[in-house]
Amino acid sequence: MPVSTKAFAAQSATTPLAPFSIDRRDPGPKDVAIDILFCGVCHSDLHTVRGEWEGTLFPCVPGHEIVGRVSAVGNDVTKFAVGDIAGVGCMVGSCGHCPSCNEGEEQYCETTGFVGTYNGPDPVLGGHTLGGYSDHIVVDEGFVLKVGHDEADLAAVAPLLCAGITTYSPLKHWKVGPGQKVGIVGLGGLGHMGVKIAAAMGAEVYVFSTSPGKREDAKRLGATDLIVSKDADAMAEHAGSFDFILNTVAAPHDLDPFLVLLKRDGTMTLVGVPDAPHKSPSVGIMVFGRKSIAGSLIGGIAETQEMLDFCKEHGLTSDIEMIDIQEIETAYERMVKSDVKYRFVIDMASLKAA
Template identity: 50%
Template sequence: MIKSKGYAAKDSASALEYMEFERRELGANDVLIDILYSGICHSDIHQVHNEWGGTHYPIVPGHEIVGKITAVGTAVNKFKIGDLAGVGCMVASCGNCENCKSDQQQFCLEKKTVWTYNSVDVMHDHSVTFGGYSNNIVADANFVLHVPESLDIKKVAPLLCAGITTYSPLKRWNVGKGHHVGVLGLGGLGHMAVKIAVAMGAQVTMISHSPKKKNDATLLGAHHFLNTNDAQELEKYKASFDFIIDTVSVPHDYNLYLGLLKTRGVHICVGIPAAPMEINGRSIMGGNKILTASSIGGIQETQDMLNFCAEHNILPETELIDIDYVNEAYQRVLDSDVKYRFVIDMASIEK
């Protein structure tokens, strides 16, 4: 077994604290990664506190992982020792079903997607996976990503969740020049949606109820700002958008935003509230509008996203922290007091 150090929660009420544990041995198709940086995602907090149910304790969170490869299995030929590499939300799947073969491993039809943490590894030893708040990780090489050397490695990690979550639907719907995209909510997902949509050539409007976010939206590249608390502005933007990327994860009025779409416009949810959506059918029927949602992307699409970000010099706005600050960082995420993602310097675990 491979010895590891990380930060874990022992139960739903406890803080994250230092823990030593073991990872499975390197298999023929695996790589061992020395983790340099790990991003904090809001879903880490949900799972640490068992807010979605099904959390296995102890839990080592983290599915935004960047590091260097320190060992490769005997059958691995796409990576070598010393390569910069990334691991996102999943580390294995069956590889044989229709979805896995079409780069949709996150929807494995055999229900064998192995998530990077808090997941039973049915493809290997049936242990529960531990994530990136740690000094190393073992992963199937087919689920490991090449990190372009041109990107600032200190900032890359959030691309592996926030980046792909927003890139995937924009790419799937062929967003580009001539489209007007509204981005609802300026946070970890929203700020990436602005940057990526602008790079794709779209006209982008940040949609927010907080006028104080207008300056940040402009700095991120948004062309316009819609204050939803201003009735006149709402009227002005009726039937304006080809697409709305909805990053809000608390209950909100979908019918209001559907009214801002053009005929055949598309409202794409990437932030999903826990409460059921309340939709008036006429909000969709009037104009043949589409209400849809999107999860993360497959492995090849995630690699495409990293290459796209390297080509357009797109990186998230981040705050770098030591691992012993992680519990304070969690509270600041809950307080919306970060612009816009935390990244943990995993070298700090040696302190």
């Protein structure tokens, strides 16, 4: 029988998030039930609930940066026990048998696409999936992560389930490490994790930003320096010197100034998805340096677990601002203005008061 669960939901693209009761399934044989302690706030949440991306299904309960305590497990579950701390990221299912799924890259599922933690098809109850702005969730064991950080750090762990893996995956895939010079474009929720992770991997890290006032924060996070991207002279000093650039900016912009900074065979990987196309990059810059522009999504479940373990080993969490769920609309407005350092996280204890 479905279990009634407290949540915050948007009923349409023009109505604010508000208290709402949703149904969660009873745990099946392979399911893990989790009482949610903290849920990070991703820009994707805002885009979805406000209908800025096509295909939002209402009522919409966003949230895919989830950390909580296991409250029940199915009879066939082997990796989790009641009382464990667990995480759930951006996906809760995939076809499980296509080439990408077989290779542990479920985020690129070629048959059905991955099942999003919210706004995806719910294969058990029907309708669509409902995310982490709630006090309880039930997820197949294969899409649940082990969280080994200290309990005092759990709120700051939550954004790792999206911002952490979104930056870790390309840094790992393009083999970032000691002896490499790496650039991070943008210093927001994604960018600040990119700096921390690339530095922990041993790279020499630089931040590109239009805001010179972020220099000290960039250094605090692990960067060698900040380069003001609209300062042509500052950019020219670094021409042809970067092995890899991770571009986290989700607004349309000119990619050419960053391509010029890459060494021969260097790559710039895009993880921000703008709402309009970037200016068409110069083919000449790419051809005459064998340079590449690439893209990257999140990571598979195995790689996400690897990222969590890496972050625990290196003492990494997100820089967060904790909010009550009743403050979510204000948080969204501040997020639009980039007025957060660097990720909002909801304390789900506040949901009881709602």
